[in-house]
Amino acid sequence: MTEPSTADLSAFELAAKISRREIKAVDAAHAYLNRVKSQDAKIHAFNEIYAEDLLAAAEMVDRSLDAGEKSGPLAGVPIALKDNLCTLKGHTTCSSKMLQNFQSPYDATVVTRLKAAGALVVGKTNLDEFAMGSSTENSAFGPTRNPWNPNCVPGGSSGGSAAAVAARMCAAALGSDTGGSIRQPAALCGIVGLKPTYGLVSRYGLVAFASSLDQIGPMTRDVRDAALFLNVIAGPDAKDSTSWPQTPPDYLRDIDRPPEKLRIGLPKEFFGEGLSPEVSKAIHKAVDFFRGHGAEIVEVSLPHTRYGIAAYYVIAPAEASSNLARYDGVHYGHRTAHAEDLIDLYAASRAEGFGPEVQRRIMLGTYALSSGYYDAYYLRAQKVRQLIKADFDHAFKACDVILSPTTPDVAFELGAKSGDPLAMYLCDVFTVTCNIAGIPGMSLPCGFSPSGLPIGMQLLGPLFSETVLLRLARFYETAHDWHRRKPGDDV
Amino acid sequence: MTEPEYKVLIGMEIHVQLATASKMFTGAASGYSEEPNTQVDGVVLGLPGVLPVINRRAVEMAMMVGVALGCQIASQTKWDRKSYYYPDLPKNYQISQYDQPLCGVGSVELDMPDGSSKTIRIRRAHLEEDAGKLLHEAGQPVSLVDLNRAGTPLLEIVTEPDLNSPEEARLFGEQLRQICRYLGVSQGIMQQGHMRFEPNINLHISADGRVYKTAISEIKNLNSFRSVERACQYEIQRQLAEFMTDRQSAMQAGKSTRGWDDDKGCTTLQRSKEEAHDYRYFPDPDLVPLHVDTHWVERVRLQVPELPAARKQRYLQMGLAMKEAAALLEDRAVSDLFDAAVKIRPLPKRIANLMLGPAAKIANARAGDLAATVRISDLEVTADQYAKLAGMMEDGTVSASAASTVFESLCGGEEKDPQVIAERLGLVQIRDTGATQAWVDAAIAHNPQAVSDFKNNPKKKQASLGFLRGAVMKLSQGKADPKLVGELLEKTLEKDS
Numbered sequence: 001m002t003e004p005s006t007a008d009l010s011a012f013e014l015a016a017k018i019s020r021r022e023i024k025a026v027d028a029a030h031a032y033l034n035r036v037k038s039q040d041a042k043i044h045a046f047n048e049i050y051a052e053d054l055l056a057a058a059e060m061v062d063r064s065l066d067a068g069e070k071s072g073p074l075a076g077v078p079i080a081l082k083d084n085l086c087t088l089k090g091h092t093t094c095s096s097k098m099l100q101n102f103q104s105p106y107d108a109t110v111v112t113r114l115k116a117a118g119a120l121v122v123g124k125t126n127l128d129e130f131a132m133g134s135s136t137e138n139s140a141f142g143p144t145r146n147p148w149n150p151n152c153v154p155g156g157s158s159g160g161s162a163a164a165v166a167a168r169m170c171a172a173a174l175g176s177d178t179g180g181s182i183r184q185p186a187a188l189c190g191i192v193g194l195k196p197t198y199g200l201v202s203r204y205g206l207v208a209f210a211s212s213l214d215q216i217g218p219m220t221r222d223v224r225d226a227a228l229f230l231n232v233i234a235g236p237d238a239k240d241s242t243s244w245p246q247t248p249p250d251y252l253r254d255i256d257r258p259p260e261k262l263r264i265g266l267p268k269e270f271f272g273e274g275l276s277p278e279v280s281k282a283i284h285k286a287v288d289f290f291r292g293h294g295a296e297i298v299e300v301s302l303p304h305t306r307y308g309i310a311a312y313y314v315i316a317p318a319e320a321s322s323n324l325a326r327y328d329g330v331h332y333g334h335r336t337a338h339a340e341d342l343i344d345l346y347a348a349s350r351a352e353g354f355g356p357e358v359q360r361r362i363m364l365g366t367y368a369l370s371s372g373y374y375d376a377y378y379l380r381a382q383k384v385r386q387l388i389k390a391d392f393d394h395a396f397k398a399c400d401v402i403l404s405p406t407t408p409d410v411a412f413e414l415g416a417k418s419g420d421p422l423a424m425y426l427c428d429v430f431t432v433t434c435n436i437a438g439i440p441g442m443s444l445p446c447g448f449s450p451s452g453l454p455i456g457m458q459l460l461g462p463l464f465s466e467t468v469l470l471r472l473a474r475f476y477e478t479a480h481d482w483h484r485r486k487p488g489d490d491v
Numbered sequence: 492m493t494e495p496e497y498k499v500l501i502g503m504e505i506h507v508q509l510a511t512a513s514k515m516f517t518g519a520a521s522g523y524s525e526e527p528n529t530q531v532d533g534v535v536l537g538l539p540g541v542l543p544v545i546n547r548r549a550v551e552m553a554m555m556v557g558v559a560l561g562c563q564i565a566s567q568t569k570w571d572r573k574s575y576y577y578p579d580l581p582k583n584y585q586i587s588q589y590d591q592p593l594c595g596v597g598s599v600e601l602d603m604p605d606g607s608s609k610t611i612r613i614r615r616a617h618l619e620e621d622a623g624k625l626l627h628e629a630g631q632p633v634s635l636v637d638l639n640r641a642g643t644p645l646l647e648i649v650t651e652p653d654l655n656s657p658e659e660a661r662l663f664g665e666q667l668r669q670i671c672r673y674l675g676v677s678q679g680i681m682q683q684g685h686m687r688f689e690p691n692i693n694l695h696i697s698a699d700g701r702v703y704k705t706a707i708s709e710i711k712n713l714n715s716f717r718s719v720e721r722a723c724q725y726e727i728q729r730q731l732a733e734f735m736t737d738r739q740s741a742m743q744a745g746k747s748t749r750g751w752d753d754d755k756g757c758t759t760l761q762r763s764k765e766e767a768h769d770y771r772y773f774p775d776p777d778l779v780p781l782h783v784d785t786h787w788v789e790r791v792r793l794q795v796p797e798l799p800a801a802r803k804q805r806y807l808q809m810g811l812a813m814k815e816a817a818a819l820l821e822d823r824a825v826s827d828l829f830d831a832a833v834k835i836r837p838l839p840k841r842i843a844n845l846m847l848g849p850a851a852k853i854a855n856a857r858a859g860d861l862a863a864t865v866r867i868s869d870l871e872v873t874a875d876q877y878a879k880l881a882g883m884m885e886d887g888t889v890s891a892s893a894a895s896t897v898f899e900s901l902c903g904g905e906e907k908d909p910q911v912i913a914e915r916l917g918l919v920q921i922r923d924t925g926a927t928q929a930w931v932d933a934a935i936a937h938n939p940q941a942v943s944d945f946k947n948n949p950k951k952k953q954a955s956l957g958f959l960r961g962a963v964m965k966l967s968q969g970k971a972d973p974k975l976v977g978e979l980l981e982k983t984l985e986k987d988s
Contacts, residue, residue: 212776325583369771
């Protein structure tokens with residue numbers, strides 16, 4: 001076996017080699033910039049690339065390490081950030097015309113923590129506008145393509161981050177997940193994606209879509225990297241009132257110790273109609289693997305799953321309609337060139353600045369919160385939310401971890417669903433309930449379709465069970481090599 | 492047509508800006524600033540990605556007001572978004588409290604000018620953030636936005652419609668301001684918008700043997716007590732006139748919002764019921780519900796000082812006149828100083844006389860010189876000094892007029908001991924019977940007419956006694972003890988007759 005090239009190393013391996021001075025940070029930076037140069041013209045994972053800053057920062061890391069100074073756990077590791085995370089550097093656009101020229105005067109808490117850990121930013125990645133979508137086609141700057149097949153979507157909304165990691169244009173990336181936006185693109189691009197427990201990672205500096213559902217999480221080559229990045233970004237933040245006040249554990253410490261005597265639950269509602277045979281086959285093979293290694297496999301029921309999408313498409317747009325009200329052309333962001341009066345300024349700026357999916361969700365949410373409809377929609381959706389939480393509480397009495405497909409099918413072709421919002425919304429059918437309940441969920445590669453597209457397995461656990469999820473996923477990963485496969489370059 | 496009998500019902504909504512160091516949901520400085528857009532940060536500006544964090548001090552100040560108004564303090568309170576688009580509201584929603592206000596029902600006694608009081612029920616009081624300001628310059632095609640005020644903590648207090656006249660509405664506003672000042676939650680400077688009033692008014696008119704209720708109108712954003720009273724007066728007359736001309740429409744119009752034009756002295760329609768906003772309230776997902784445990788409420792309760800109403804009762808019981816009590820209570824620092832002095836020497840009447848006499852005179856004179864407010868408590872005289880000087884008056888060491896002179900010297904003088912000052916200025920009263928008797932004898936010898944009047948003319952008896960007493964004081968150069976002088980004078984005159 002030949003020594004893997006620098007860009008093929010996991011973030012964990014790369015960080016170790018850089019800190020041992022086996023690889024120079026500057027060389028790693030060049031390796032990734034070369035990947036970007038050769039790949040991103042067709043993939044379009046990035047909205048913005050900071051080549052000069054990356055190299056300058058890499059040189060500083062090298063100088064500091066050469067001088068024997070103490071370094072962070074990610075010293076010299078080139079990463080990408082979803083373009084809805086605020087950064088002092090460059091623009092923070094949310095892939096929207098509304099914020100095309102917006103420059104944030106501050107770094108998000110996760111960005112500050114990554115920088116402090118020594119990570120270097122390659123650039124900001126494409127997304128569905130304001131994270132609303134499941135294919136990264138709803139970007140004002142054009143779609144991102146799936147590195148495994150550029151005719152296919154990478155999933156979304158963190159499609160740019162997923163594609164950048166899969167195509168080796170960065171060692172790892174951060175995404176955000178409101179209804180599956182980390183896990184679904186991770187599954188479709190054959191990488192690992194973790195949506196932490198709500199409150200584990202500070203949302204300060206994440207441009208809000210649906211505040212009660214949004215979480216930032218790592219998108220990585222393998223499970224150990226997910227643990228490494230979670231170690232850096234998780235933990236209390238006084239700037240986020242919803243952040244969990246306790247110090248999280250070290251997720252790397254026992255990452256290679258297999259969990260003992262685990263009961264794995266298979267929710268029967270996730271294995272019914274609509275699940276593609278190839279995905280089903282891959283998932284059952286994974287189940288067999290766990291059974292073969294002593295896990296107890298139990299069937300569980302999450303009876304309110306069928307209401308998950310409906311509840312999600314009331315709660316998320318309702319919060320979005322309020323969160324996005326600030327983009328009005330008055331203080332910052334896109335302002336129309338032609339306005340007769342104040343109302344006209346608002347209406348025209350927003351009509352010009354927001355794409356159709358964002359407008360659709362703002363209208364849905366405004367309607368759901370309107371006087372006379374609030375009880376029928378928002379309040380009822382909140383009740384469903386309680387029922388979905390209760391479903392999980394009940395299921396986690398019978399099992400420790402829930403295993404399911406991440407998506408009903410593998411990546412679809414560009415344009416296949418863009419004319420049918422409902423079909424697009426159903427991409428998230430297995431992922432939304434996790435956000436609604438606030439529990440952690442992750443997706444990891446578990447096979448490929450006959451056409452060569454990746455398949456993802458989803459693991460869900462009770463609140464703050466990341467340690468268990470990561471160790472179980474790592475156990476699976478070390479016995480398989482799905483995560484080592486990489487897309488061909490000349491597709 | 493004669494004017495019918497009617498009853499006025501006024502409920503007030505009062506916005507009090509809380510005098511916290513930082514804003515309601517962020518660390519940006521709170522308070523007045525000349526330079527526009529200097530009291531702002533990312534949260535105030537509503538930038539992408541920012542999050543609100545509750546200001547605990549604002550919550551405590553709001554609880555203090557709640558306690559003072561006898562409100563039930565909620566054990567759990569939550570935050571809601573109130574949505575409307577306006578350029579002075581950067582997020583286009585205001586964080587407020589919709590259905591779980593921090594302070595629930597309560598009541599407060601309103602002191603009436605005739606000395607009686609009436610109960611005003613409080614419906615609720617909740618916390619929210621203030622908006623910024625728009626500046627419209629005449630002739631300019633643009634408006635400017637100043638967000639200095641945006642995000643300032645506001646307490647909105649809502650009363651039941653228990654105020655029955657414009658005067659009561661004004662008195663309530665004044666007394667609420669006094670309470671807020673005592674609590675230290677607001678300086679209550681009306682010109683700076685520290686308090687804003689919104690009376691809701693309607694009339695119950697008796698005519699044709701039944702009672703007609705006129706439609707409620709809310710008058711927005713009044714920022715002086717005078718405008719509260721005037722706007723209510725105007726609105727009563729307007730509703731009455733409307734009722735007289737068109738009974739149906741006066742009653743069925745539905746609640747309307749009106750603005751007050753202070754120059755023209757009239758209200759104008761801003762918004763009728765049909766145009767009412769749909770604020771699309773929903774719980775703010777960026778904030779967690781706030782749990783207020785009983786220990787916290789108790790700690791806050793301990794921070795609440797004795798309030799003006801209770802102090803007033805105490806002062807009246809001490810024997811102060813209503814007017815004196817009111818004057819001392821106007822400012823908490825003055826009242827605190829009075830209480831401190833009385834605690835050292837329980838001579839309330841004498842201490843009050845010193846404070847409202849020579850002290851008030853000096854404070855007023857200084858205020859005139861500085862063109863600023865100077866309170867009695869701003870003078871350099873301490874509670875100890877008040878107590879000592881009052882004691883000296885009480886035991887006859889100095890006369891009332893000598894005490895005034897001593898007081899003047901205490902203000903700004905080097906010497907801090909009233910006794911030493913009195914001695915240095917030769918103001919200590921002479922209570923030596925021998926010396927006083929000599930002045931009495933001299934006065935009697937020099938004023939035969941007065942002596943004769945005293946003895947022979949009952950009508951002039953008191954006047955002549957006063958005249959002789961004055962003569963004695965003059966001879967003693969003001970040092971004789973008036974009490975002793977009176978005794979000796981009467982004794983000597985009686986003896987001679």
